[in-house]
Amino acid sequence: MPKICILSTVNLIHMTLISLYTDFLEINNIEYDIIHIDKYGQFEDNNANRIYPYRIVIDSNWTKLKKLRKYYGFKKYAINLILNNKYEYIVVWNSYTAILFSSFLSKKYKQKFVLNIRDYSLEKFLPVYLIMKKVIKNSFFTTVSSNGFKRFLPRHNYIFVNSMNASLLKNIEKRNEKRDDFKPIRISFIGYVRFYENDIKLINLLGNDARFVIQYFGQGSDKLQKYCEENGIKNVNFHGRFDKSQTLNFLEQTDIINNLYGSGKIELDTAISIKFYYSISYQIPILVDSNTYMEDLIKKYDVGLSIDWNIDNLSDCIFDWYRNLNYQKYIENCEMLCKKIEEENLEFQDQFKTFLVTDD
Structure with missing residues (x-):
């Protein structure tokens, strides 16, 4: 039985879709440990x-220096654990972890670790780019959660993994029709709320418009709640930090998923949000920003609406788009895309299996 650890510089709650790895390990009765930073x-x-x-x-x-010292304390702690516990394989979670442990991984675990890249991590800066190039080269394989990341990553034969949460979909009840015409359309942001400028733009656009209910479910939403209270905006609902098991409940209260983070920054323009997978799995249409990789996807498969903040009567455009949506055609598009995703993720499973049975 191979000895495996998952190494991460973030809390478990922020290890989005770690289940892609852990489900495979658990199904095959392979034990694993997790070494991670805990901020909470x-x-x-x-x-x-x-x-x-x-x-x-x-x-x-x-x-920054004082913050770095904290992370280097984790580095020393984790390396001691890895060596003392004599792990054979390591799953490295995100680019920041790879950068922090780059020399150790390349020297001690060459071809014995896999790297999961979830976000942009300053790769446009040459020193970071070169570190990532070396780590990626020395990994057994490296996965990316968006093919848009190829814009800033070194050339490599990456494995694309879709962030489809199989465990969350076990008891799913898919949406099969639009909300009744006489009821307001519920637009929900579900997750960590931190792009306040963009959130306030949406609140100002749809605030006190009886056709809509705006909802923010997640840590950080209290700042938006205060803004709405100070400005007399009534058609907004809030919920603070929640356990991931509550996600389904919030999706059931949603007619359109809000995936509006903004654009014009490489980390926003290239990523695929987990909300995209919620959208097509539960068959709930999604709003995304224009000039992003997400816009390319929703236009290619016709599963959402891209938002151009510069157009007039934007609130009417959102309302008319939803009310005129051919929902049966939309459902067919979602089903086709979900099937495609299942097929794509088989390559990752095959590669991960190969990694775990590789001998020296």
């Missing part, structure tokens, strides 16, 4: 054999 100090549900959270507290007012 709270228990996080998991099925790991052993879990090693490294508690750190970061003050946003600290200097």
